[in-house]
Amino acid sequence: MVRIDARAPGAGATGQLSLAAASVGFGQSAVLALVPVAAERTGLDAVAMGGVAFAGAVAFLVCAPAWGNAGIGWRLRRLFAALAALMALGHGLFALALTVPALPVAGALVLLVASRIAYGAGAAGVMPHAQAAVLGSVAETARPAALGRLGAGLSAGRILGSLAMGVGVFGTAVPLVALAASPLLLLAAPDLPGVSPGARPAGAHRGRVLRAAAPLMGIGFALTLGLGQIQIVLGLFLQQRYGLDAAGAAGLAGATFALVAVTMILTQLVLVPRLGPNLRSNLGVGLAGFAAGAGVIACAPAAWVAVLGTVVVGAGIALATPHYTAALVARVPGYAQAAAAGWLASVHVLGQGIGALCGGAAFRIAPALPFWTCAALGLALIVAAARLRPDDPRHPVA
Numbered sequence: 276m277v278r279i280d281a282r283a284p285g286a287g288a289t290g291q292l293s294l295a296a297a298s299v300g301f302g303q304s305a306v307l308a309l310v311p312v313a314a315e316r317t318g319l320d321a322v323a324m325g326g327v328a329f330a331g332a333v334a335f336l337v338c339a340p341a342w343g344n345a346g347i348g349w350r351l352r353r354l355f356a357a358l359a360a361l362m363a364l365g366h367g368l369f370a371l372a373l374t375v376p377a378l379p380v381a382g383a384l385v386l387l388v389a390s391r392i393a394y395g396a397g398a399a400g401v402m403p404h405a406q407a408a409v410l411g412s413v414a415e416t417a418r419p420a421a422l423g424r425l426g427a428g429l430s431a432g433r434i435l436g437s438l439a440m441g442v443g444v445f446g447t448a449v450p451l452v453a454l455a456a457s458p459l460l461l462l463a464a465p466d467l468p469g470v471s472p473g474a475r476p477a478g479a480h481r482g483r484v485l486r487a488a489a490p491l492m493g494i495g496f497a498l499t500l501g502l503g504q505i506q507i508v509l510g511l512f513l514q515q516r517y518g519l520d521a522a523g524a525a526g527l528a529g530a531t532f533a534l535v536a537v538t539m540i541l542t543q544l545v546l547v548p549r550l551g552p553n554l555r556s557n558l559g560v561g562l563a564g565f566a567a568g569a570g571v572i573a574c575a576p577a578a579w580v581a582v583l584g585t586v587v588v589g590a591g592i593a594l595a596t597p598h599y600t601a602a603l604v605a606r607v608p609g610y611a612q613a614a615a616a617g618w619l620a621s622v623h624v625l626g627q628g629i630g631a632l633c634g635g636a637a638f639r640i641a642p643a644l645p646f647w648t649c650a651a652l653g654l655a656l657i658v659a660a661a662r663l664r665p666d667d668p669r670h671p672v673a
Contacts, residue, residue, distance in 0.1 A: 288412040288465045289421045292405040293428030295355060298460035299398045300432025301439070302362060305454050306369065306394075308437050312447060316373045317383035327384070331391030332628060335399045336621045342400030343407075343617025351408055352466040358397045359458035365394025366458070370451040401461065402429070403617035408467055410604055410612060416552040418604075422597035423543030430540045434533070488615045490663055491603035494558075495619050496626040497656055498565065498592055501649035503630020505569070505588060506532070508638040508645050509581075515642045517578045531582045535589035542593035554605075558598040558660050564591025566653025573646035588649075602663070 314324055342358075349357075368390035372383045405425055413421045439453050510528035513519055519527065550557050564587055571584030603619060604612045637644040 288467065289409050289424050291463050291465050292409055293425055294460045294463050295401055295405050296425050296428035297432030297435070298359075298362070298457045299401050300429040300434075301436035301457045301460075302366065302394060302398060302432075302454065304433040304436035305439060305450065305457070306391075309369075309373075309447075309450065309454075313369075313373055313387065317378070317387065318380045319384060319387070323384060327387045327391050330388045331395040332624055334392045334395030335624055338396045338399035339403060339620040339624075340614060340617040343403040343614035350466060351404065352462070352464050354404060355401070355461040355464045358400045359461040361393050361397025362458040362461075363455060365390045365392070365397065366451075366455045368393060370455060373447060373451065397458070399617070399620065402620050403613045405464075406600065406604075406616040407613035408465070410601075411467070415605070418601040419550070419554065419557065419597040420548035422600050423547035423593070426593070426596060427540045427543040430536050430543075434536050434540075485618070487606040488603050488618065490659070491599045491606065492619055492622045494562075494595075494599045494656055494660065495603075496622045497652055498562075498595060499623045499626030500630040500633065501565065501569065501652050502588075502592060503627035504634030504637065504645040504649060505572070505585065506627070507631040507634040508642075509572075509585060511638060512572070512642050512646070513578055513581060516575075516581070519578070527578065527582070531585050534582070535586055538586050539589045539593035542590045543597065547594065547597055554598050554602045555660060555663065558595055558602065559657055561591045561593075561595025561598060562653050562657045562660060564588070564594060566650045566657065567591070569646045569649035569653060573643040573650065584646075591653075599660075 310324055314320070319327075368386050372378065372386035372390065375382075378386075402425075406422060409421045409425055410418055436457075439450060509531065510524045513527055514521060514524035547557075568584045568587030568589075568591055571587060572581045575581035575584055600616070600619065603615055607615045633648075634645040637648055
């Protein structure tokens with residue numbers, strides 16, 4: 276994306292793009308909140324609903340890097356209009372599956388799978404190009420703060436999606452209309468020109484770009500691997516360690532995740548903009564928070580201490596994410612920044628999915644093992660990050 280002077284009217288691009296990110300977050304959490312309703316209306320069991328979610332995840336994994344490469348020549352608003360149409364189609368198919376009377380179970384399954392594929396294909400392109408546009412809209416030293424604001428928009432959308440679906444106790448009409456309308460937020464995106472395909476140097480090589488981005492993508496994968504472990508086992512850990520019943524553990528875990536989400540938003544909106552410009556130092560602080568929080572959970576003597584540790588983990592991830600993202604794009608040339616952001620988005624999804632599998636297996640061995648694993652992982656990442664030069668503004672592969 277072309278660079279915009281921070282003093283020009285384009286300075287509001289980050290705020291507009293945060294609305295686009297919020298639309299993605301809203302759709303993700305709203306659909307998850309409606310899973311019990313979808314299962315009841317369609318007659319599908321938990322295994323089938325898991326398969327539906329898996330189809331959406333695969334679509335996201337494939338399409339995030341594809342959009343990062345394919346959309347670079349488009350004006351941003353035109354690109355986002357296409358992505359919004361795919362997302363709206365996904366939400367529309369989801370609504371049909373829940374509202375068509377006497378729909379066969381097989382038909383409902385087809386509609387739900389198609390809805391997740393369409394939504395995943397559209398949503399996958401939003402963050403890579405929003406991040407590339409933000410990076411082109413602000414000075415290099417302000418990139419972590421701008422990316423943090425974009426991440427806060429995504430998190431805020433997830434919270435609003437969960438809350439908006441709460442009115443479903445009075446019927447599904449209003450939640451489904453809100454869900455279908457949420458992609459319209461993408462149309463508020465600034466009408467920025469895309470990077471010209473001709474800007475790609477003749478000798479550009481995707482392998483060299485990937486090698487430059489790989490260390491930071493590795494950090495992103497490791498962090499989301501840890502987050503996936505914590506998310507899947509926290510409720511079970513609270514139940515086993517502190518003698519809670521299933522309902523009490525689920526309630527406490529839900530409240531904890533809501534508190535973590537708010538903490539992450541505040542960290543990215545309030546703390547990140549006030550930090551110095553040293554990407555490596557700030558990344559190290561975020562990784563230290565992740566490691567320390569996981570260790571606190573593992574040895575917490577009381578449930579409230581485990582909750583506090585989880586909040587620290589969230590704050591650490593919220594601090595680290597915009598810094599390793601900014602460091603990643605500093606290592607690749609401009610024409611590859613959207614693609615690199617797409618690869619990173621896919622890596623995040625993959626990390627959380629594999630983390631959920633690993634966390635469940637580790638919990639079976641010992642309830643505290645997933646958290647000790649995350650603590651050790653965080654310490655290893657601190658050492659690895661200290662050996663990188665993420666604040667080097669040169670593009671070694673350009």
